[in-house]
Amino acid sequence: xxxxMGLALAAAVAFIVAGAGMLAVQAQNAPTPxxxxxxxxxxxxxxxxxxxxxxxxxxxxxxxMGNLSKHFGENAKLDAATTTAITDYLVSRAADTVNNRQxxxxxxxxxxxxxxxxxxxxxxxxxxxxxxxxARPEIKSKANCVACxxxxxxxxxED
Amino acid sequence: MRIAAILTAIVIAGTAxxxxxxxxxxxxxxxxxxxxxxxxxxxxxxxxxxxGKTFFFAEQTGGTGEASNCYAxxxxxxxxxxxxxxxxxxxxxxxxxxxxxxxxxxMVEKWFGRNCDTVLGRECTVVEKGNFLTFMSAQ
Numbered sequence: 001x002x003x004x005m006g007l008a009l010a011a012a013v014a015f016i017v018a019g020a021g022m023l024a025v026q027a028q029n030a031p032t033p034x035x036x037x038x039x040x041x042x043x044x045x046x047x048x049x050x051x052x053x054x055x056x057x058x059x060x061x062x063x064x065m066g067n068l069s070k071h072f073g074e075n076a077k078l079d080a081a082t083t084t085a086i087t088d089y090l091v092s093r094a095a096d097t098v099n100n101r102q103x104x105x106x107x108x109x110x111x112x113x114x115x116x117x118x119x120x121x122x123x124x125x126x127x128x129x130x131x132x133x134x135a136r137p138e139i140k141s142k143a144n145c146v147a148c149x150x151x152x153x154x155x156x157x158e159d
Numbered sequence: 160m161r162i163a164a165i166l167t168a169i170v171i172a173g174t175a176x177x178x179x180x181x182x183x184x185x186x187x188x189x190x191x192x193x194x195x196x197x198x199x200x201x202x203x204x205x206x207x208x209x210x211g212k213t214f215f216f217a218e219q220t221g222g223t224g225e226a227s228n229c230y231a232x233x234x235x236x237x238x239x240x241x242x243x244x245x246x247x248x249x250x251x252x253x254x255x256x257x258x259x260x261x262x263x264x265x266m267v268e269k270w271f272g273r274n275c276d277t278v279l280g281r282e283c284t285v286v287e288k289g290n291f292l293t294f295m296s297a298q
Binding site: 048 | 247
């Protein structure tokens with residue numbers, strides 16, 4: 001390698017490193033865009049898989065987050081700041097926000113499904129899964145996605 | 160005479176510490192509950208691990224949720240993991256196997272706030288909370 005080329009390469013590397021450094025600084029100064037996602041994973045994920053927000057429309061997430069003290073047979077209330085941060089995150093990734101047509105299929109604008117398992121899309125995809133299968137001790141609940149979809153937490157359901 | 164009094168005081172203090180089974184972080188939380196209990200009832204004389212155990216296994220009525228006792232989700236052995244109704248694992252609540260339990264007051268109050276409403280339909284009293292933590296800290 002010639003000295004000239006070596007210098008050019010060094011300059012390029014320095015440029016990339018500096019650029020990455022600036023990005024890192026920017027990320028630190030930004031108003032923590034992942035705060036809502038982190039809170040969602042920690043708080044909601046304490047009791048059930050943190051379902052992908054893309055499975056329900058924004059109106060559903062707002063309804064759920066507005067009534068956490070009556071959450072499918074549990075009081076799941078959170079402080080106001082955490083509730084708002086999580087709601088903002090869910091709405092920002094909701095099915096209608098990101099135009100997830102598959103999840104919205106069969107839902108009219110008035111429908112406010114409170115369970116992903118109530119959506120026409122979920123029901124169709126799971127039409128061959130019987131109640132007996134769901135009741136197995138290692139599955140226990142339709143909300144236990146990972147029991148069958150091992151990579152569900154990564155958003156992979158192709159199995 | 161004076162030395163004897165000091166020695167006696169040390170022995171009494173030592174006995175009091177020995178009677179307390181909770182590790183320091185959990186004890187700090189229990190102490191806060193104890194101060195609140197004492198304030199509410201000057202006759203308060205300390206928490207009871209036995210009452211905490213009875214509470215953990217008690218069948219409750221009036222809850223706003225599905226579970227009517229603690230062990231429905233936490234399991235009957237506090238040293239083992241429990242499971243939520245959605246199939247998610249709950250870390251053990253016995254401090255001996257899970258030393259992180261009951262070390263953050265905000266966390267403790269969050270879960271009592273939720274679970275007491277779900278299971279009992281009301282807030283737990285400070286004595287119930289203190290008894291519960293005293294029992295679990297000795298497990």
